[in-house]
Amino acid sequence: MWKFSGQIEYECLNCGHVEIVDMDFFECDCVGSQERQMGPENIYELSYRIDCNNCGSEININFTAYEYPVQSLNYVEPEVTGASTSDKPYLEHLPDLYEVQQFELARASAKEIILEVQNNPALIRNIDSRQFEEVVAELFRDKGYEVELTKRTRDGGKDIIAISKDHFGIRLKYFIECKYYGESNKVGVDVVRSLHGVKNTKDGPNKTIVATTSSFTADAVSFVEKEASSSWDISLADYDQIMEWIGSYGLTN
Structure with missing residues (x-):
């Protein structure tokens, strides 16, 4: 390893x-x-x-x-x-022991990772960026969303498309971008602004979400609070929010 x-x-x-x-x-x-x-x-x-x-x-x-x-x-x-x-x-x-632990984690399903992180939150730092996308997709799937994990590209953009239905059967589309960052590497305003920009495009979503294992810069938060047309347009999900989602995984509504 x-x-x-x-x-x-x-x-x-x-x-x-x-x-x-x-x-x-x-x-x-x-x-x-x-x-x-x-x-x-x-x-x-x-x-x-x-x-x-x-x-x-x-x-x-x-x-x-x-x-x-x-x-x-x-x-x-x-x-x-x-x-x-x-x-x-x-x-x-890396040492053999670490290799065995990472070998098992690397092959774990998103559901298995979530259950392990519920018991040991530090493990969220031992997965890779694609596994994080799969975890977020599974969290939305658990809440009843139809979920599509998009193909990996080099130019960023939405990683997950999530579809929900309201009580009248009306479909609502979400674009979710995932940023698997270290604790001190905050997500900047450029990422937030770029994702928000797709909302009014053809086939765009009803809502956009940026999910990260880190947090957001002051400029990114300010953009959502002051420049986005409404709080419904875009949401920022930081490490604490992700861990809250993981903690509620599998619980009946």
Whole structure:
């Protein structure tokens, strides 16, 4: 078993403030794979967004990492805005015990993950971003929604389409975007504004929801409170809300 590890030291381009972030706080997605002579080449996107702790400027640190051959980091391509850094992640091989625990969790169904997290909330930090999407989809399914988990894309957007029916049989459509972030990596206003923008498009939803294992920046909260046309248009579900949903999973209404 392995994971991306290391610490990234970055300097804000606006004020020169220097911070260090651990790779554990980066969102990691496998965005592609292709067969080559020595097996598959897997492509990962690692992303971290934060507002500078000194001046508040937005900083985005992204890496595209190429694993080839398997368990070998062949190439890492950085893309950083708002800051500068010369650091890159590396692959760390983990102890056998951790490998067994993660092996089982990696193959668990969304329902099994939810039940485990009910007993041990810390496990929510040991799944991956796709499993988080599956967990959120299952939480809505448990409440009676028709749920569709969308295909993975590199350009973001809705991850889940959820359909409910009111007492008159009228269908209501929800678009849900999931952000599996570390505790200190808050979801910014750009994510919220982008999802909200699809509401009035053709085949758009009645409501949009951003769900995260982290929290939201002040600008993101302000956008919902002041710029969205109504509180019905968009909702923000942070870590506490997700854990509340998980806690009520399986309970009869």
